Amino acid sequence: MSASSPVVEFTDVAKRFGDAPPVLSGITLCAQSNEFISLIGPSGCGKSTLLRLIAGLSPVSGGKLLVGGRPPAQEASDLAFVFQEPTLLPWLTVRRNIEVMLRLRHTPADRRRALADEALSLVRLTSLATHYPRQLSGGQKMRVSIARALTLEPKLLLLDEPFGALDEMTRDHLNEELLAIRERQRWTAFFVTHSVAEAVFLSTRIAVLAANPGHIVHEVPVDLPYPRTPETRLSPAYQTLVAKVSLLLRSVEVSTPHAA
Numbered sequence: 001m002s003a004s005s006p007v008v009e010f011t012d013v014a015k016r017f018g019d020a021p022p023v024l025s026g027i028t029l030c031a032q033s034n035e036f037i038s039l040i041g042p043s044g045c046g047k048s049t050l051l052r053l054i055a056g057l058s059p060v061s062g063g064k065l066l067v068g069g070r071p072p073a074q075e076a077s078d079l080a081f082v083f084q085e086p087t088l089l090p091w092l093t094v095r096r097n098i099e100v101m102l103r104l105r106h107t108p109a110d111r112r113r114a115l116a117d118e119a120l121s122l123v124r125l126t127s128l129a130t131h132y133p134r135q136l137s138g139g140q141k142m143r144v145s146i147a148r149a150l151t152l153e154p155k156l157l158l159l160d161e162p163f164g165a166l167d168e169m170t171r172d173h174l175n176e177e178l179l180a181i182r183e184r185q186r187w188t189a190f191f192v193t194h195s196v197a198e199a200v201f202l203s204t205r206i207a208v209l210a211a212n213p214g215h216i217v218h219e220v221p222v223d224l225p226y227p228r229t230p231e232t233r234l235s236p237a238y239q240t241l242v243a244k245v246s247l248l249l250r251s252v253e254v255s256t257p258h259a260a
């Protein structure tokens, strides 16, 4: 991806499946390098679909979408996807799970080991490298899933409610860890969440979507300095933003009663 062009550029993008009414309409959104953009909105408004468009897993139906200056491509090597379910292979150790994408890409063994070591260290799982998924907590499994994505050295990281199934304290910890990793690796993130607090804590910008068809109704810049720490959550600026985005989200949910 070239450094000058936006990492992701939606211009009036629409998405429909078959003859059904459009799922997304009029999506215009531009992500610059190193931005962290959260997508929040009622369920069914098209957040996951929007990520799948970026990943080239599904084609746009109208408008223009460029990823790294090009049409999205499924085989893009500098993009990684993290899902809500950690999707680990139960018969492989943590290290093997982390290496699995690299094996698929036929990365040479020594390089694979180096990338896995780095990813293990980034998510603080080095001591659990020989454990199996059944021996891990939910939060640890998600850290393995994130490590697996990081071995791909992505320029663009797509995360679809990765912490949605975790308790609040684990989620807060993982939010802090994700930002610590971001201090050491430069990637651009699109992050889907239902948690306003999480969106504000992580993001440089929040896009609030409404449903039927999914469209962006508000873009809220988050002008809180990085690094963000647990103290950030106590600051009046953070709390004001959480209150503001919560109100915006509530008005969207009230005005879209048909959302699933």
Ligand SMILES: Nc1ncnc2c1ncn2[C@@H]1O[C@H](COP(=O)(O)OP(=O)(O)O)[C@@H](O)[C@H]1O
Pocket: 017, 023, 041, 042, 043, 044, 045, 046, 047, 048, 049, 050
């Ligand atoms: N492959 C598909 N075929 C048909 N409809 C789909 C498909 N994927 C998603 N949809 C529909 O698109 C809408 C948005 O779904 P989704 O992107 O999963 O929403 P969200 O992630 O915001 O909850 C839903 O109505 C869903 O049923």
Ligand SMILES: [Mg+2]
Pocket: 047, 048, 049, 160
């Ligand atoms: Mg979804």
